[in-house]
Amino acid sequence: MTKQIGIVGVSPEGASLCYQQLFRHAAVMLEPHMHPVVCVHNIPLAQYVEAVRRDDWMQVAALMRNSAEKLASIGAEFCFTPDNAVQHAVQLAEASCPIPWLKMTSAVAAKIEEDNRKTIGVIGTKYVTSGSAYQTDLGMKGIKLVRPSEEDTEMLNRIIFDELVFGIVRKESQLKMLDVISRFGDKGCEGVILGCSEAPLMITADNCDLPLYNASDIMAEQAIRFAMAD
Missing domain, CATH: 3.40.50.1860 (Rossmann fold)
Structure with a gap:
């Protein structure tokens, strides 16, 4: 049984592309149609853009952690974000987070x-x-x-x-x-x-x-x- 995956979406377009990429890799690496359970949560992109432009990485991390907590509450066992601009905040987001993060x-x-x-x-x-x-x-x-x-x-x-x-x-x-x-x-x-x-x-x-x-x-x-x- 594979672990349930959580995607912390930032840009909706980017998150949707990554969602497709996950299943394409699963199709090669797992038995036919036996892909993991995947859940996605996103907060409006504008909130991230405002925080990044202020150089407020604690707020960026708080937004990411908020999504991760919601993903954990519905069964995600780990999470990641496919968004490049917020990678600087991954370690901050992981602090006090109920599930581990993968860093892109x-x-x-x-x-x-x-x-x-x-x-x-x-x-x-x-x-x-x-x-x-x-x-x-x-x-x-x-x-x-x-x-x-x-x-x-x-x-x-x-x-x-x-x-x-x-x-x-x-x-x-x-x-x-x-x-x-x-x-x-x-x-x-x-x-x-x-x-x-x-x-x-x-x-x-x-x-x-x-x-x-x-x-x-x-x-x-x-x-x-x-x-x-x-």
Whole structure:
């Protein structure tokens, strides 16, 4: 019997994509149709955005813990969030939480280390690309993180918040994101982290030359493995 999984949703679009990713991994790793029980809880994205913009990580953690407690109350045995921007608050959210958390940045760093990559780019909102969550986990493994330029960071932030979180995919924006990734290759990057759970709506292995580390998908696979473990 697998453990029940709880997803702490932040961006509805990102959480729904991760929900699908969980079941795709389950279909490969478990017996047919024997996927784990999965429950999702989300608080309005606006509350997270307001707290992150104030740099109030205690409030971000409180919102995440609120969701985790509700998930635990209906049977979730562990939880995670596929949202990249709030990974900085996972350890704070786990304090006094009734169920354990899995941390996505740690899972991504482990996968990159497994592939023996030494230099990696990252795309995401400015809270991801300018934050320390990925840099810390990668740095502890001797992996160099390359960030977008300031101009590219603002452009990515605009595309994500104005388009992707609403499920909007514009060809012009897709080409801009691919151009950022191409420049990572010019800087010696051996791959790029999709540090935005909605990024796969625009960026896939079919249209990108660099190896991709889809953070949400990596987290979904780890969640299935954790659910299967004794």
